[in-house]
């Protein structure tokens with residue numbers, strides 16, 4: 001069989017650095033629904049609840065005292081732009097998992113935000129609980145700006161960027177899947193860029 005660059009059969013995962021159908025950008029586009037929310041460090045709380053042994057509530061000061069990681073990863077938006085080599089610094093989701101100890105019954109996570117539209121996004125445990133996923137506080141060496149989700153956002157590098165919720169305030173561990181904001185509005189439940197999982201009509205089950 002002839003090897004045809006860039007051609008893959010349906011459902012086959014691309015191995016290219018740039019996922020199929022994406023264009024590389026050098027700037028950093030800003031994309032979200034609703035207004036950028038204000039942030040009050042004295043009233044903000046980060047909560048972890050649901051299917052966990054130990055529900056957690058952290059103040060802004062307590063969250064900032066947790067150990068930090070730094071990772072450099074590419075970022076892929078479903079609207080077809082990709083940005084390479086983003087340096088993210090913040091708290092690994094593994095640290096929150098160690099604090100809250102999800103029960104065996106926890107199969108999914110619904111991520112909650114403090115913006116006025118109550119943005120949410122859902123992830124299966126396997127996609128959420130990856131060492132390099134983080135609650136990011138810094139991007140490319142500077143505090144995360146409000147338009148990019150500052151002062152705190154989730155970053156899930158290996159899925160389309162709508163899974164990287166900006167202005168986060170909570171993790172709800174669930175015993176079954178529950179679709180988030182875009183997943184309820186026609187976007188794909190899983191969102192793997194290398195499989196081009198853009199829309200819900202592409203879902204197989």
Ligand SMILES: Nc1nc2c(c(=O)[nH]1)N[C@H]1C(S)=C(S)[C@@H](COP(=O)(O)O)O[C@H]1N2
Pocket residue numbers: 028029030031032033034077078113115119147148149161162163164165166167
């Ligand atoms: N709270 C919240 N987070 C969000 C969104 C949103 O509308 N609200 N949009 C998502 C989408 S669709 C994308 S592509 C990325 C964009 O992140 P950026 O603006 O930092 O590039 O944020 C994601 N996180």
Ligand SMILES: [Mo]
Pocket residue numbers: 031077078079161162
């Ligand atoms: Mo997006």
